[in-house]
Structure formats: C-alpha cells, structure tokens
Amino acid sequence: MAESRTFVKDIADIESDFSRWYTDVVLKTRLADYGPVKGTMVMRPYGYAIWEHIQRGLDDRFKATGHENAYFPMLIPYSYLEREAEHVEGFAPEVALVTHIGAEELPEKLVVRPTSETIICEMYAKWVQSYRDLPLLINQWANVVRWEKTTRPFLRTSEFLWQEGHTLHETEAEAREETLRMLRVYEEFCQNVLAMPVLIGRKSDKEKFAGAQETYSIEAIMQDGKSLQSGTTHYFGQNFAKAFDIRFQSRAGVLEHPYQTSFGASTRLIGALIMTHGDERGLRLPPYVAPVQVVIIPIAAKKEGVLENAHRLKDRLTAAGLRVKLDESENSPGWKFNEYEMKGVPVRLELGPRDIEKNAAVLSRRDIAGEKNEVSLDGIESSVKALLDDINANMYQKAAERNRAKIVTVQNMDDLKAAADSSKFGLGMWCGERACEDKIKESLQVTTRNMPFDQTPVGSTCVCCGKKAKIKIYFAKSY
C-alpha cells in the first residue's frame, strides 16, 4: 500500500484541483503530450488507440445511416472563406495561413482548413446536377487547425482530429431530419459506447456555428460542473448553396438550391470521457474504447507454471476478441495494480500459484473500488465479456445519477449564481434576447448550453430580465 500512495500522489487531488488533476492524468497515463508549437498536442499511442475505437464506432454508425467517406484538400483559397459573410467573420481571426512554398510567395494565400464547408461546397457545385444526385451524404476524417488563445490537451488544441459530415438534400424537411438524425447518432454513441450521458438540444443564435441557421449540440457534464460541447450538427438551409451556386434540377424540372447540413465530433470526446469517468486514482476507461480491456498480473511470477498459465489465459481472452495485456515486467504486483488503475483498465486479473491450483483467477473491476472476486478459468471468456457489458452499464448509470444531481432549476439570477457557485447546471427560462445571454456571461461566466427538446416550462419569466419567457435552456460554465 505504501507504493500505492506514492504513486497516486503523482496526480493532483481531483476534489481540490480538478484542472491539474486533468492535466496530470493526461500526461502521466501517456494519453498525450504537448507538441513543440504552442497549443499543439501529440496523441501518444495510449490516447490514439482510444481515438481509433471512437472512430470505428462512429464510422460504423455513419455508414449504417448511408454516409460514405471522402477526402477533400486541406488547403483552401482564402477567397472561399469570404463567400459566406458569417463564416469568414467567425473563422478569419484564428485560421493558419500558408503564404509561401519554400522561398516563393503564393499568388493567393491559402487557409489551412478550420472546417471544410467552403471547399466541399465548391466541389458539390460541380458534382450535383439533378435530384437523382441527392441526398449527397459524405463524411471526412481529417485534421483541422483553429488557433485558440487558451488551449488544453483534447479540449482545445490548435490542431485537432475530427470527422465532418456534409450533406445536401432536395428538401428542407429532409435536411432538418438529417440534422436531428446525426444528433441522435452522437447521443446514442456517447451513451452506449462511451457510457456517457449527454444533454441534447438546440444552441442559441449566439452560440451557433458561423454560417449555420441552426446548431444542435451534445453537451457532456463534467465532474467540475462545467459543460463540454462534444459534438454538433448544423442545419444550413440554402446559405452556402447560394454562396457557392450549388443547383440541381428538381423533380419538377426547375433549378433549385439544395438544403445543407453538417455534423462534427472530435478528439475532444476523449477529454469528455476522461472528465466524466475519472476518479482520484486516475482514468476509468469505458470498456468498449479502452485500449486494454483486461490486464493480467502474474503473482509470484517466478514460481513454476505461473507465467505459462498467464500466457495461456492471455491467448484465450485475445482469441475471444478481447484486448488483453499481460504485464511480465520486473515491477512489483503493487506497482502494477496502481499503474493500471491509473491507466483506467476496466478489468484486472491476478493469477498466482494458488489461483492456478483452484483453476481460477482473482478479478477486480476498475469501476468499483476495493472489490475482489474469484473467477473460474472455465468459461472465463464469456464471464469477462459479460462483465465488460456490466461495467459499461454501471459507468453509465453512475454518471447519469451524478448528472441529475448536477442540474438544478433556476428562476432568477440569484438561483443561477448559486448554481454556478456550487458547480451546477441551471435549467431555466430565457426570453431569447442576446442581451440577457451577454449579461449572464459577463456577470457569472455562464453561457447558454442548449434548449432541450422537451420544452415543458420550469417557470414563466426570464432568469435574467424577468420578462415573459418561453424558452427553456441549460445554463452552465463551459470548456
């Protein structure tokens, strides 16, 4: 236990310094490291492996809903950005500009994509002629660059990895349906794969994407009571289609502009799951995206047959499709326990001479502290698989309970201040005026998050101005 304490001391206390706890966990579990250029991040193998599982899970869902992947160039003529007024206003200050190739100046400066609506619209204008070409449902996995002032690994980095889906539709109704469909895909993925409950709803005009008519988001509730916008879907109407002159011959034989959507989620999801599930001992990874789902730790490894049996166990579990690590290193079992707890491995199996005699192993689950159970080696593949499902369900339940306790109803600014001071979300009424949003942000550093689809009122007047209000919305501090 001495080792245990020493080790966990490496991570700041989650209760008293959540922000440092986060950075410690990210760096010490080797999820990521800082890159040499300010604001950049290196995703190390342990962090990138989580991203690979997230990619696979989302990509399967995109394909199941009819989307195909493609890849568009990263460098965009600056003039494209200027074609949609709100878009250029939103992105111009933070775009990286390529001005030279070697010693030669380029005739037109190029933007490193901060998002790809413009270049994709330029291509769509070429590809789409008829209603037969619609819907056009394309997604891309790519890196984007947005130069942010304040950066943190996974949460906000100058360059990040993401996916961006861009779709065109014959009708407004279809496009709106797509916008909500993909929001639901994100929600379902977060719940079932990341064991992470999210609040879904529509953003205010102030908080929407630059150039969109409507933006919807999934908001994850972090343990410090802040909101992390973890995925967005946008309804563009015909804004970009007009700016880029995308037209198709309709069923009625007339030229029309199609209706457009986009949807995106990024490596920020990794930040979300760290801050949803982590605890005082480090990461707790949801089993379906954990790079290592089961760690096997040999006890009295030098005793005859222990390592041999440990290898056999590893091979059996691996053959069953599980991601397994056997730690044969010279470190003590105690050191290893702490290491893999900090790294958030969902299941630990200890295997020593006495266990082998009993045809069993000692099992501990990361989501429930202090519990140890003997598990028979007979049929251990299926018992571990069932356990991973159970862990996922339990992690989701725990997070959902905590979230419920983190949301309070607010009627006025005092309520909202009390909520913010106690690290909670306020759910309250809003008149819809930008002035109130600005005032709330200025005085409480709280922003509107999103308007849930269930708009059953929780009051009748705006929490800020006290005027009649019909919009129910979440308020919270945010990342």
Next chain:
Amino acid sequence: MAESRTFVKDIADIESDFSRWYTDVVLKTRLADYGPVKGTMVMRPYGYAIWEHIQRGLDDRFKATGHENAYFPMLIPYSYLEREAEHVEGFAPEVALVTHIGAEELPEKLVVRPTSETIICEMYAKWVQSYRDLPLLINQWANVVRWEKTTRPFLRTSEFLWQEGHTLHETEAEAREETLRMLRVYEEFCQNVLAMPVLIGRKSDKEKFAGAQETYSIEAIMQDGKSLQSGTTHYFGQNFAKAFDIRFQSRAGVLEHPYQTSFGASTRLIGALIMTHGDERGLRLPPYVAPVQVVIIPIAAKKEGVLENAHRLKDRLTAAGLRVKLDESENSPGWKFNEYEMKGVPVRLELGPRDIEKNAAVLSRRDIAGEKNEVSLDGIESSVKALLDDINANMYQKAAERNRAKIVTVQNMDDLKAAADSSKFGLGMWCGERACEDKIKESLQVTTRNMPFDQTPVGSTCVCCGKKAKIKIYFAKSY
C-alpha cells in the same frame, strides 16, 4: 452492344494514350477529382473506399509486427527542418509555410509537414531514457504536403495521405532488420491484397530519402513500362538521433544514441493498382480492396419476383461479409454492364426470371473478358468467396507474367535505349558512380530504380561507362 461502345469511347485508348487513359479512368469512375488549388486532389467516395481497405490491410500488418499508432502535430517549427543538413536541402524548396494566424504574423514560420522525422525525433528525445523504452515502434496515418511541379491524381499531388512509421532501436542490427521487415510487409501486402507484384531492393545514394543512410523501395511495373515507387523504408543510422539529441542509457549503463528507421506508403498505391490492372474497358479492382465486390443486375426487373429475389441475394451475400451493390436504377442492363466493368467490380451477377426458375444466376468475372457462367444460388456465398480468391490469384499471375516480359537484361547504353524505347525495364550492371546515373538520366530519361537482393551478376561492366561493375540494378523510366 451499341451502348457499350458509346460508353467505353469515353475512356481514351489504353494502347495509344496510356496517360489520358489513366486520367479518364480516375475521373470517370469517380475515384477522384481535381481540387481547386493547383496540384490538389479530392478523393471521392469510390476512391476513398479503396484507401480505407488499403489502410485496414496495412494497419493490421503494422500492429501484428508490434507497431502502435500515434498522431504528431502537422505544423513543425522551420528550425527543426534545418537540424539535419540533407533533410532540409531535400525538402526546403517544396514545403508549404504557415507565416500568419489571421492578420498576425507568427514569430517563427511553421512548415506543413512534408514528412515527420523532425518533430517525431523531438518528441522521442523527451520520451526515451533507457534501453527499456526500446524498441519504440510508432506509426502515424496523416496528410502531408509537398509542392510538386508536375502533379497527377494519386501519383503525385501537393497534399497526399499516407502512413509513416518511425522506429528507434538499441542496435544497428535491430534497426536494419526492421528496415527490411517492413519492406517485406509492403511486398507481401502488394502481392496478396493488391494482386500486384513489386520489385524490392535498395535505392542508389542519388535516389535515397533526404537524410537516410539507406533507402529500400518497392517498385511496381506499370503497363506503359514505367516504374512507380510505391513504398519505401529507410535506415537512418544515428543521423537524426544525433541531430535531435536522442539518447538512452544502454544495458551497459552508458548513454548512447539509438538507431532509427522509417517506412511509408501512400495513396499512390491506388495509382499503382489502377495502372497495374486496368484495361481498355477501365478499372479492374483487386477483390480484397474493391469497394463493391459483387454487383447484382436484375434482368426484366419489372417481372414479378425479380427485385424481391435480387434483394434476397444481396442480403445473403452481404450477411456473408461480402461488399455487394444491387443496381435497381432505370438504366438498361447493357448500360449497367458497362458502368460496372468500367468501375472494375470483380464479379457481376445477373438475375432474371429464367435464372430464378433455375435457382441460379449468371456470373461474369471482370478479370476474364467475355466469360459467363451459370452459378447455383445454393451455397452461392461460398462459391463467390472462393471466386474472389481465384480472381485475386489470377490477377496476380497475369500481372507477374506481364512484368517478366517487361524486364530485359542490358549490357550497354544501346541495350538500355532499346529497352526504354520499347517501354521496358533494363536489368544491368552499374559501377556505382553518380556520374553514370546522371548521364543515363540525361540521355535516356531513365533512372536507377533499385538493387535486387539477388545480386547474381548479369554482366561484368557498367552499362554506361563500361568499367568494371559489381552492382546489379533495375533501370527504368518512372513516375
């Protein structure tokens, strides 16, 4: 047949204009399109799907050989490039430079990675302390930018997608072993997955990677007799480790520089398979990477039960893990035959009322023209799967035979000129002098490709200068 002729007329004749044939095939089968910025390419869904299968196949092999994926920032301080003299000399003229964020000039210009040795070495210097940290075997899937004067879709584009593996080792022997291991991985992948024979060997000093001590390549023989370098592995020795001060405590307790390798393959592989397998009717896609492996074409689709049975067939084949498309469009069967032949779909199944009566379908394979066979619907899943294996084997055999006929032994410049004039590779002896390579390139536009591992001499004197020569090497025009 009238439609067939009209349709194929869209593609230039492969015999008389291979170059236009290539561009036509790429654009008309919608593998790719030109991007708005000169030299860039959009990978459309049909082309990108091939890339996804290539990625999966290579990635599985990298992981099976112990490599893990990570992601390093794309923007690299310019000064990093300058730390290795040959490296900066090789890449400086063609790098894209980020000089501004919005309206603000950056204190140091940033390079959009043309390759990532420098930034990865910077991080490795931080991560590696002891021999216990070695070998370090990391791969990254990423986009890179190299501004080339002459560009062609997939073959050479300003931005391209690739993977780059970067490894560090305790000893020179281990690093050299890794360099050859990954070369063999590329070779095996090309043969078994892309049905594409390649020539493997070491590049000359002139043709090696900027900063490497040795470069090895896989060279694919295109139908026009040109060579396409389709993947490379590099042995760096301690060059970069010294430049970036990477050091580890050895088993003997002394600080040493590790030995380094890298290996890369790109979307160029798609160009390689197009030009290896394509024919006068368009693409012929190797089955394991074909986005659509089986196309089902209903005959007399309006007759009762035809579409219903076609759907059932599609569902059965899909459930068996095959990638299947059922074309229910209004286009005529003849139009569809041509469309999917041009798109290179390996297997076509026609299903009409008479076939259904016989519990059969009519099967055509893209790799053998004009053959039609009846196939029973009983057990069609396994017969189609076996057929795809057979198609792959047959495509490999055909390509290998053609390749053999495209290599001739050369003793002197006349032989080499005759080889080049008849679109063939010359295999001959070389003295090892750069002057001879330069002269051959200048007079015949032919370059050295690589030195095969089997160095059994095919002569005793240099094809160029006539002096005594011990190196056997392939000479060819190249992309």
